[in-house]
């Protein structure tokens with residue numbers, strides 16, 4: 037498959053708000069179930085081990101007309117909960133047998149309860165991630181939370197989830213994470229060969245495809261990227277951060293690139309790259325998942341930084357290891373976690389003399405000109421700076 | 425939680441003077457803490473561990489209360505704009521920006537006395553995600569020792585033992601050792617029990633006061649009046665003997681009003697007469713608090729119950745601090761705060777209030793700043809209307825940002841809401857006659 041064909045397939049999956057791929061997967065074998073999860077992080081291994089398909093729900097993007105969802109939210113609340121509700125109320129999420137709402141922010145938290153009321157026949161779980169990182173405290177709590185999910189899914193699927201099942205699923209996702217890491221490394225090395233607007237679609241395919249298939253797709257993409265040489269431009273290398281929940285429209289990502297930036301790292305699909313290292317496939321699987329989250333996971337606004345000195349470390353590491361020249365802080369409007377984090381991160385960047393620019397967007401932002409202008413100016417200033 | 429002391433000409437009961445004294449004394453204690461060798465703690469209202477902090481002799485700050493006090497004194501507008509100029513987003517909670525703006529403006533507290541930096545930030549992470557960012561911001565700026573107490577959310581509408589154990593373990597392993605280290609005072613669990621005994625007494629009296637609103641006419645306003653009543657117990661005074669005394673005096677005052685068949689006290693004297701009984705969801709606006717309240721009593725509306733009066737502890741469904749199980753009880757207190765309840769629980773609670781307090785309707789004051797309260801309130805409105813058959817209305821304002829208080833809009837909305845209740849009542853009467 038050529039890069040073009042492959043990206044086209046991913047784009048079709050991305051555009052399909054009816055979740056056709058999920059329906060197909062379910063139809064292939066009677067009794068199959070799918071569980072939706074909201075952004076940032078849930079241990080998908082547990083869903084997979086139950087024989088179910090974890091499905092990432094990232095709002096409705098810029099193609100969905102939100103009518104009913106708007107009736108539930110004031111103007112000063114971000115857009116993702118309303119478009120997610122719209123998807124639910126218009127039957128587009130009917131193929132999901134349950135939904136997981138991780139502890140990201142008060143909006144998603146409250147949405148979990150709204151879902152309980154509005155979709156009474158579905159399984160709904162608010163999934164609390166620990167903010168205490170001691171194994172015996174936060175770890176114990178987190179293992180309990182994962183065990184509760186495990187037994188809920190056992191009931192739902194009528195199938196016991198053994199430790200062996202979990203270890204197998206951990207191995208499957210380890211492989212997926214490895215492929216995601218390879219993809220990130222490749223793009224950082226040759227951003228002209230794997231533009232972010234493409235890579236993003238490849239990652240988003242992971243929201244609806246089984247992990248094994250997604251891993252293979254990433255690897256195929258990496259191979260086909262190398263087959264065709266594309267022109268290298270004199271773009272500024274930037275890390276994009278703050279877009280971990282409501283996603284910018286694809287057009288915005290393209291605009292950033294057109295304006296002269298190569299995105300060499302980002303936090304769009306954190307769930308796929310949250311765990312930074314291999315999770316052991318021996319020993320107690322839930323303990324292994326717990327330790328991986330507590331001690332070897334990415335920093336993000338919804339996670340507490342235990343020490344002042346920790347703030348921004350992950351971002352600085354991204355800048356350094358990817359050889360970035362600047363940071364774009366792009367957050368969804370009214371996104372409390374991102375926007376409250378912003379001044380802290382920007383201060384740290386300033387201290388390290390790393391150029392940055394910041395803007396807000398909504399998943400349905402249509403006007404790209406101001407963003408193109410702002411990132412264009414930013415890219416120019418970086419180039420001027422590095423030339424000086 | 426407690427609003428600014430009222431101006432001289434305003435009508436006041438003994439309990440109000442007692443409260444004013446408590447608040448002013450606390451600000452003075454904070455202002456002079458370092459001179460007198462005391463350390464200062466800061467923590468949040470929902471899930472505040474006041475009894476525990478007292479065990480370490482801290483002078484106690486509550487940044488939310490400082491922000492609301494600044495709001496009532498009309499100082500918050502400038503503080504918010506100063507913080508925004510410093511790079512804080514216009515989209516985020518204005519309590520945070522008022523706090524940061526206050527520090528920027530020379531570190532003077534709401535009463536004009538100095539407001540020194542806290543020595544420890546007790547991040548009671550209960551019912552609001554903003555809390556975590558707020559204290560991370562303060563820590564980044566002032567380098568304060570910070571200790572996190574993660575309180576899990578009641579996603580399933582209940583507290584399971586794992587949640588309680590998690591909180592208790594954090595108290596034992598992290599919170600108490602940190603407070604010992606910062607204060608230099610050794611933890612004494614019997615001291616904690618002593619304070620909790622005081623708390624439980626005050627809680628009992630508070631519940632009696634709040635539930636007096638089931639009477640007709642209600643002797644209190646369960647929202648505008650209640651923000652005064654909850655002041656001491658939701659802040660630095662729960663567990664302090666003077667606060668216990670305050671609640672027993674308050675209870676006597678309220679019971680006397682019941683005997684005399686009197687309605688609530690308003691800043692302009694006795695309430696003009698109860699025409700509408702409301703339940704209110706959401707925090708009040710502080711910058712125009714009096715004006716806002718007047719819009720209600722001028723029309724004869726009394727708030728008989730509010731969810732906001734439960735934000736620092738839901739006592740009316742039976743919870744009391746329990747000196748026999750001190751740490752477990754602190755955990756249950758944190759886990760049970762109103763904003764830590766899930767949506768079905770919040771809706772049940774409101775419906776229960778509508779029924780038990782014989783309310784005519786529900787009013788939601790939706791606060792721009794506060795996703796914890798506001799996200800999803802329109803579903804609350806629909807569900808409560810559906811379940812109770814009573815009319816609900818929705819207004820929008822902000823806590824401390826004067827730019828988001830539109831008096832004319834709110835007044836209009838309220839007037840038509842009261843009309844609606846009247847019509848509904850008339851229609852019901854006709855129905856019953858036939």
Ligand code: SF4
Nearest residue numbers: 114141281282371372
């Ligand atoms: S965009 Fe931000 S505020 Fe909105 S749901 Fe996501 S994390 Fe929460």
Ligand code: SF4
Nearest residue numbers: 517552554794795796
């Ligand atoms: S978001 Fe709401 S609960 Fe949280 S600090 Fe602001 S006003 Fe308080």
